[in-house]
Amino acid sequence: MTKPLSPAIPEDPAALPPGEAPLAELEEALPFSFARPAEALAESISQVGLLRPLLVQREGSRLKLLAGNLRRRALQLLGRSAAPAVFLPPATPDALALALADNLGRPVNPAETALVWRRLVETRGQAEAEKLAGLLGLDQAPKLRRQNFQAAALPPRGLLALAEGRLDLAAAARLANWPEADQDAVLGLFERLNPSLSNRRIWLDLLEDLARREGLSPADLLSDPDIAASEAEAEARGRPAAEAAARDFLFRRRNPLLAELRKKRAARLRALNLPPSARLALDPQFEDLSFSLTLAFSNLDEFRVLADWLNGLPGQAGFRDLLDDSHD
Amino acid sequence: MTDGPPAGRPGPVWRLRLEDDFRDTPLARNLARDMTPERQEPLSPADYGRFGPRDILVTRHRGRFLKPCPGTPGYNCCGLHIFHFGLGCPLGCRYCILAAYLDTESLVLFGNLEEGLAEFAALLDRPAGERPLRFCTGEFTDSLLLDRRTGLAERLVALAAAREAVLELKTKTDQVDHLLGLDHRGHTVISFSVNSPEMARAEEGRAAPLAARLAAAAKAARAGYPIGLHFDPLIHYPGWEKGYAETVELIGQTLAGARVAWVSLGCFRYLPRLKEIMLARHPGTGIFNGEFILAGDGKRRYPRPLRTMMYKSLAENLARVLPAETAVYLCMESPRVWRDVFGHDPGPYGLTALLDRQALISRQ
Known part of the structure; x- marks a missing residue:
């Protein structure tokens, strides 16, 4: 998203207070800092001050924040409107590589990787983005790049699950292709029943297969009262049992023959x-x-x-x- | 530069991309009769993915041209050997396992085919007991899809006819007219992949209609060729039993009196990544709607009792319309399924021996 530069910001960086950047006007060049709370950093800044200046570049009438997304948010929490910044000259080569390198000096969560990769592809084009893929650890695997690109389209709820490790990348990429109502239904289920990562994939497999075969949406399938009944029946034995029971209900609907074979075998055993x-x-x-x-x-x-x-x-x-x- | 449909339905307009090394080869000259070649820098297999379903790439094959069917441990393989002349197929069948193996939708033909033919001839010159008997060309591509233009089958038929060897040409097209007058001496089996009418229409892309395939089989039979039929993959869908029974009925009507050397049955199985690829290409396909287990070879297969039921149904129907001497066998099936369907397990050597015997019956 681009915003016109506020008239209050002088065109010439030299006219700004020396080395100061206006926080509200900065546009994040790369969407680092998703799902990273700024409170702890704000607390640290209030005690010892800002140890590293922001990295900023003027691009036409806009000011791009190349590095320091979290610092900017922490400073805003403290009520600051400007902060010390290093201004890169507009034509600095490899400014994005510098921005990536600066941000990657700390652990990056999977949602950040996905969001940053998608932003790179959308703003720089696939070929240019691929030159920078190595900095994100995505240079060796085209499939991983595709999955990251897709996963970045998830709504915030899904991205948060990805960031916090409650959704793996492959599942996130699949889910991102679903209609929003279906995403909501599944994410709700995942939050309620907390399946393991491998079982999440099984849930998605079952829902996609059944939706395709029966011409229903995953949200329709999940609203089946029999799923809620299976879940409720097993709830007394704990959340894992409830999750297994609900999943088993879908498995039986998807695979009646295998379910019958299993039933017979269990009875014989x-x-x-x-x-x-x-x-x-x-x-x-x-x-x-x-x-x-x-x-x-x-x-x-x-x-x-x-x-x-x-x-x-x-x-x-x-x-x-x-x-x-x-x-x- | 342009070409008609490869089989029964509207097909691609080909773009022939020819590496310089192969401009002056019989293959290139044959292809260039009605396609204008475009110059192509030398390619490696990693480059094939850059090309699409309209491209024919004439490039170098590195490695041996003859190889045994890769088979699958734990499942009986018929012991066929493959003459490897190209890769890929633009017919667009929804279940095509090549999509999971090959990173391209283009058709790759090996420009150094003469080396392959020399390798084949040298092998066939060895005493019959010291080398395989049966060979085919349709494992990684369709044997006859472009054969009118490449002229390859004619040369292979002649090679097999002159030796103790049997060649199987496997196709989903109806392109046999150019083979009818050849002196094959019963050493070439022309095989057709068949399916139920519904599956052929819905899931076999640009393959020739089922009736056209069987009509081509009848023509080939009248020209003295033994015929092979491959029900592979059998797909489980609502109405499968009736659908496959219809195809068997059609076979009985169309191929009455023909010598059908063998009929193979193989249920749909796939590498898991095929599902993702095919659903992206053909979201409406129903072939993944069935129930699948993950077998020890890493492929998804229908549960064993379901496969057994399907094979039994087909075998019983086939027995009603084909002579008793026709070999009906299972492609890549476990000994357990063999026993449940036929009451015995021939094992891989037994199956190879059975088909070798079948292959030898028609020779002149």
């Missing part, structure tokens, strides 16, 4: 009455015939009990059905 010290592992993808049975024991007597149980296992119909589900 239950019917086997496995001793607590025996674990039977089955291929979760139902793809092949690889089973493994683990027995835990600490003495000969315990082993004898397990061996007796083991001898009886081939005779159990449920066990045979587990091994051969071809009639299912």
